[in-house]
Amino acid sequence: YINPKKQKRKTNEKAKLPPGSMGWPSMGETIQLYSQDPNDFFAKKQRRYGDIFKTHILGCPCVMLASPEAARFVLVTRAHLFKPTYPKSKEKMIGPSALFFHQGEYHTRVRKLVQNSLSPEAIRKLIPDIEYVAISALESWASEQVIHTFHEMKKFSFEVGILCVFGHLDGKYREELKENYCIIDKGYNSFPTSLPGTAYHKAILARKRLGQILSEIISERKEKRLLEKDLLGHLMNFKDEKGNTLTEAQIADNIIGVLFAAQDTTASVLTWILKYLHDDQKLFEAVKGEQKAMYESNDGGKKPLTWAQTRNMPVTYKVILESLRMASIISFTFREAVVDVEYEGYLIPKGWKVMPLFRNIHHNPEFFPDPKHFDPSRFEVAPKPNTFMPFGNGVHACPGNELAKLEMLILVHHLVTKFRWEVVGSQTGIEYGPFPVPLKGLPAKFWKESSTQ
Numbered sequence: 309y310i311n312p313k314k315q316k317r318k319t320n321e322k323a324k325l326p327p328g329s330m331g332w333p334s335m336g337e338t339i340q341l342y343s344q345d346p347n348d349f350f351a352k353k354q355r356r357y358g359d360i361f362k363t364h365i366l367g368c369p370c371v372m373l374a375s376p377e378a379a380r381f382v383l384v385t386r387a388h389l390f391k392p393t394y395p396k397s398k399e400k401m402i403g404p405s406a407l408f409f410h411q412g413e414y415h416t417r418v419r420k421l422v423q424n425s426l427s428p429e430a431i432r433k434l435i436p437d438i439e440y441v442a443i444s445a446l447e448s449w450a451s452e453q454v455i456h457t458f459h460e461m462k463k464f465s466f467e468v469g470i471l472c473v474f475g476h477l478d479g480k481y482r483e484e485l486k487e488n489y490c491i492i493d494k495g496y497n498s499f500p501t502s503l504p505g506t507a508y509h510k511a512i513l514a515r516k517r518l519g520q521i522l523s524e525i526i527s528e529r530k531e532k533r534l535l536e537k538d539l540l541g542h543l544m545n546f547k548d549e550k551g552n553t554l555t556e557a558q559i560a561d562n563i564i565g566v567l568f569a570a571q572d573t574t575a576s577v578l579t580w581i582l583k584y585l586h587d588d589q590k591l592f593e594a595v596k597g598e599q600k601a602m603y604e605s606n607d608g609g610k611k612p613l614t615w616a617q618t619r620n621m622p623v624t625y626k627v628i629l630e631s632l633r634m635a636s637i638i639s640f641t642f643r644e645a646v647v648d649v650e651y652e653g654y655l656i657p658k659g660w661k662v663m664p665l666f667r668n669i670h671h672n673p674e675f676f677p678d679p680k681h682f683d684p685s686r687f688e689v690a691p692k693p694n695t696f697m698p699f700g701n702g703v704h705a706c707p708g709n710e711l712a713k714l715e716m717l718i719l720v721h722h723l724v725t726k727f728r729w730e731v732v733g734s735q736t737g738i739e740y741g742p743f744p745v746p747l748k749g750l751p752a753k754f755w756k757e758s759s760t761q
């Protein structure tokens with residue numbers, strides 16, 4: 309008879325830590341990570357130590373995982389052994405009840421509500437509204453000299469986020485939300501301190517204000533007894549088997565969290581798409597051909613796009629997938645081992661962080677030949693299982709992925725059928741804020757195509 313508990317401990321005793329260097333004990337390798345392209349940092353380590361290696365990041369011992377199997381182990385098959393982990397300052401800024409900080413029953417419950425409000429059935433109804441937001445954005449860019457593409461894309465993805473969360477929200481609330489989000493944006497990655505006047509402190513105040521605005525919106529809905537099918541409606545109407553509802557703070561944290569998760573991510577990818585299309589004329593023509601055909605069949609854009617049409621844009625869709633792979637804007641994620649875990653003979657001690665390295669997997673020539681080359685046709689064949697995870701994997705995988713793809717398709721449709729654009733300046737390179745975007749946010753000039761013909 310073998311006692312499984314003893315057996316387990318024995319194996320753990322034999323397991324050794326993964327290879328790797330821990331750097332300086334206090335600062336770890338943090339300085340090295342931030343002083344160079346983080347992907348070079350990981351790629352060098354991977355070449356030296358293999359797919360699993362240890363290091364110190366932000367003062368924490370950490371195991372990095374660069375194989376699809378290891379990422380799946382942490383995010384899917386053994387997800388219960390690893391909890392999400394974020395710096396306390398970020399948790400405070402977004403709100404501690406937001407779903408991505410949680411594991412277990414509360415997470416599952418809230419996630420279901422978020423998923424329902426972002427399901428294909430829910431988002432297909434938003435197509436005309438998203439089209440309206442996209443066209444207004446494009447028209448406004450065409451009336452400017454030069455725009456900061458990333459900033460403008462952020463405005464666009466925020467408006468779409470608002471549509472999902474609140475449906476048609478009063479302009480007064482929209483402006484107030486935008487204003488306070490901008491302040492949070494500036495403070496989110498700054499040094500956390502309670503000193504008045506600092507970007508972080510201002511952001512914390514703006515966060516409080518966001519809570520108040522949401523409270524007003526909720527009161528108004530309650531007064532009018534509105535039963536909406538948007539995310540706010542789902543969260544407000546929730547009742548568990550015992551009749552418990554969500555508190556206003558839980559609702560607010562989740563709404564602020566979703567808007568946060570939706571904005572910079574989608575905006576960065578859209579900025580990359582514009583750069584890739586701009587840099588490859590043949591590709592641009594192929595996308596334009598596909599979209600123009602649809603535009604013509606919709607009476608020159610008089611009829612709105614249908615859900616079926618958005619599901620049938622194979623050329624554009626592959627450009628989106630390849631942009632997600634190339635840019636891999638979420639290069640990695642963090643979890644923390646809740647017990648000692650053994651993987652492939654290696655020990656991951658309790659309390660250590662683990663980081664599945666999405667970007668390294670997406671740029672591994674074994675899964676994506678010639679990985680630095682932008683080639684949408686590689687997606688004519690489905691990638692090998694678990695090698696393509698731009699939206700993560702498992703219990704915390706992105707519930708907004710269909711919406712993100714839908715809004716990107718819609719924006720590209722209107723962009724290539726009616727507008728042209730030129731990137732301004734000759735800078736090439738990447739900026740990290742913290743998601744990678746083209747240098748200076750891709751300054752560009754837009755114009756309406758008809759005015760050049």
Ligand code: HEM
Nearest residue numbers: 407408569570573574577638641698699700704706708712
């Ligand atoms: C191209 C755009 C986007 C990308 C690349 C992206 C990527 C991701 C990734 C990789 C995760 C998982 C993180 C982890 O496991 O640690 C995630 C989670 C999440 N995303 Fe997205 N996302 C995008 C757009 C959106 C949008 C538009 C929304 C909402 C409208 C959204 C809402 C969320 C939420 C709420 C989570 C947390 C889910 C959970 O913890 O259960 N995302 N996203």
